[in-house]
Amino acid sequence: MKRLTLLPALVLGMLSACAPAQTTARPPSSNQTPPPAAQTSSTLPFQADFTDAGVTWVSGGKAYVARAPNLRPQLAPLPTPAVAAAWQGNVAWGALPGPGIIVTLDGPPETRVVGRAARLSHQRIYLQDGTVVDYGGGAVGSVLGFPQAVLTGGDGGEYVLVGGDLYQPSGGAGQAATLLSRNAQAFLYSLPRRGVATSNVPSVQLDAGLYRLTGEALERLDGGGGVLASVPHGPGLIGAVGGRVVTLSEGGQLRAFLTDLREVRP
Secondary structure: OOOOOOOOOHHHHHHHOOOOOEEOOOHHHOOOOOOOOOOOOOOOOOOEEOOOOOOEEEEOOOOEEEEEEOOOOOOEOOOOOOEEEEEEOOOEEEEEEEOOOOEEOOOOOOOEEEEEEEOOOOOOEEEEEEEEEEOOOOEEEOOOOOOEEEEOOOOOEEEEEOOEEEEOOOOOOOOOOOEEOOEEEEEEOOOOOOOEEEEEOOOEOOOOEEEEOOOOOOEEEEEEEEOEEEOOOOOOOEEEEEEEEEHHHHHHHOEEOOOOOOOEEE
């Protein structure tokens, strides 16, 4: 079918788990990122995915793509509202649960029938009934419940938050999802070459440190949780694109920073 033209922390590598977002238990307090002075709400009304290819996100049922290096947002013309967007390699996909399809958001149009998707990771499609399929539509596992957030981790593994708990999806029919942590924090982020962690605010881990949005500031933290640098910044989501720290507001504003928090043109 042709497509119409047309968004802390338990180190799950220690648990031999990987990195999609939507299932994680609350880690011991000694391993959690310290709470910021001003916290955002546990969820934000939009979802985004950041990779070296750029940023793709969904807000208010609309899907957008901003490709690196210029990061110029483009609205994807869709036939029905989208609920999630993610990169698979250099291809940006959007999930349209109404017709039960995923579609490419820019470039050559392509549509795949997969079922009523709720969330997308870099490797998997998470359906509303808990079924997990690959980008070819084949069933590859399941989780028990509606996936709230999913992420492919730095170790290549899949993680999902369901009912506030962190899981690794099952590997196939008849297998149960693996519970990694109960009462996990709301935001998942990838750990380079390891797995994932959770935080009470949007965060991204780079080799230069942990970066987070508190709702009032963008902060850079050291390994012990101390704040190394801070710049004023409103609520939003955060990720890494080409070694830069990139933030996204609900209104679609993209800002880019070097690792020392000097702002640069996107």
